[in-house]
Amino acid sequence: MSTAPVLPNKPQLKLHIPEPKHRPGDKPDFSHIKVPKAGEIRKPDINVAAKDTLDIAYSFIRVLGEDDKAHGPWDPKVDVETLKRGLKHMVTVRAYDARMFAAQRQGKTSFYMKCTGEEAIAVAQSAALDPEDMCFPTYRQQGLLISRGYPMLDMMCQVYSNERDPLKGRQLPIMYSSKKHGFFSIAGNLAMHYSQAVGWAMASAYRGDDRICAAWIGDGSTAEGDFHTALTFAAVYKAPVVLNVVNNQWAISSYQGIAGGDESTFAARGIGYGIPALRVDGNDFLAVYAVTKWAADRARANLGPTMIEHFTYRVEGHSTSDDPSRYRPTDEAKAWPFGDPIERLKKHLIALGRWSEKEHTDMEAAIAEDVRNTQKEAETYGTLGSGKTASVKTMFEDVYKDMPWHIRRQRQEMGV
């Protein structure tokens, strides 16, 4: 039997394994998170030095207050039409997610991932960026596609891997790609795209273009080397890129402390690299919009990258293959102190006197109807396993620009 060695005069070392505050059966309590009042956090000049953003990287920029009104220097003063459009897009994302999640449960596809509770991030950022700006997203920024007018029918056909799938049945559902919409091909290998985005931004600067780039990553995969590589290269070359960390608290079953979130904030990572950093209430549409605009302005002015941590909560499981009740309290989302992004923007518009519960309910119903109809149309092109797919011949295409002899031979071997 082995025993710990006894070393006189030296304390015994102890390995620390981080644990979340609550597990199933516990009462969720987020009182340790110090939530500042809306409007409380200062807004620095875009020419700020990274070290002078330290306080912001450890707090939360918030605009929408308890009174549903916009407060403080970060109020982006967005016109009501933009807000209504944002609300509509967020509701659309949620409705789309609901239908596709259900479709997976009905066996129409293999896999799906919702972004419930995180809709404000992609949608507000899309509104704050120019439509031509390039996005390197993760699989929880479907809101970018919806905001940028990518056809939902194409999204669904991709999820179904059917005969109309723009990606010809090659990708896992939700791994969308659309160059036309400035939406980089999503990969399941997390974080790799983050440093690729820096390269895209460097290229844009090299060419003297005026398009900037934005990239998203989850709290969990900030632990990957690519995240740190991206920050180094972005800082070194002052790349015009907005580096977003979506801290939704959970990476499958690992809480954000397993990625190092207990010891520091994810935003603060940027400061060590010389990248100004902001931490924002990710469920506050106006605040997300404002910080994105600020970061984009910095990039456009050749001031280089900005790191933004969006503090939010992953309301649903990681994916259709996940069961969060196994590792966290089921009512944790309800205790989340930053509320729901759709509800908060809706109330703001109502507080402005420009929206009503009735209009909202009507809009939700109309969107649900639209999504349902689109789904019906998508299913006429097939669902996974229905046999309606792209021609199997296409499996051998696009490995290279021109098919080399050995792949052609394999295709012939398969008899197609």
Place this chain on the structure above:
Amino acid sequence: MATMNMIQALNSAMDVMLTKNPDVLIFGEDVGYFGGVFRATDGLQKKHGVQRCFDSPIGESGIVATAIGMAAYGLKPVIEIQFADYIYPAYDQIVSAAARLRYRSAGDFTAPITLRSPYGGGIFGGQTHSQSPEALFTHVCGIKTVIPSNPYDAKGLLISAIEDEDPVMFFEPKRIYNGPFDGHHDRPVQPWSKHQASDVPDGYYTVPLGKAAIAREGNDLTVIAYGTMVHVALAAAADTGIDAEVLDLRTLIPVDIETIKASVEKTGRCVIVHEATRTSGYGAELTALVQEHCFYHLEAPIERVAGWDTPYPHAFEWQYFPGPGRVSAAMRRAMEG
């Protein structure tokens, strides 16, 4: 036309492409002001400007990742990984991203990067400056792998690689940067200037990817080689007096099966040579291809000569290196079989 060694030829290829195409840019560790540890980019920053040829952080995955992003934008980045032994941090970016971007986006995004990297032993580089990792890349669909064996090909192939629309791994046998080393390490070093392939046009020309060269015509036996080993095979042919046909593959993927077939069908005997470790090396693929395509023409078992399945040992360079002695022995076995 000028007399160039391999480094000068590679430098000339990059110079030509920087001049020809404003979308070409070069970066990597120490490649900018200094011109690279092997001098391959010497003078390019001065001539073309700091934005066209610049230093990168020591971060191979970042070098490849940013090149992928640039290529997705529409540029033609040419990157240097200082030693092939240091490529592994970038392996994920090469395999999971560069190689598959075209496929996974159904042609929407592509990553036509050219990755140059000095590889191979014979320079007393020990286990971290001598490796031949080409088989780790030939196994990956979606990338091409190119290895030149002389200055003329090096320039023409590099230009083809830069112009190619797919990602290309361009491994440079660093032992022959300055001369056609034939494995006789105890003999005086030969400079490129005495070799015909050091006559290199100053301007633009290409050597096509996917086409092998016949380094020596012969009737009795086929030696399939690439990089430094082409010269070793030629030395072995001279040493043994066997009328061997020496094929210089030049491109490993896509491989020139027609040239291999024609040669082995003619000779009926085949020796496959590479510096990389033997097990699961590219020679295994070549052996399988020859067997699949030329079985009824074979008069003897296929022979493989390769690096031993050990890390590259510093003190035992010449015991490890598959030199002309080992190649000659394999050729004799193949003749007897």
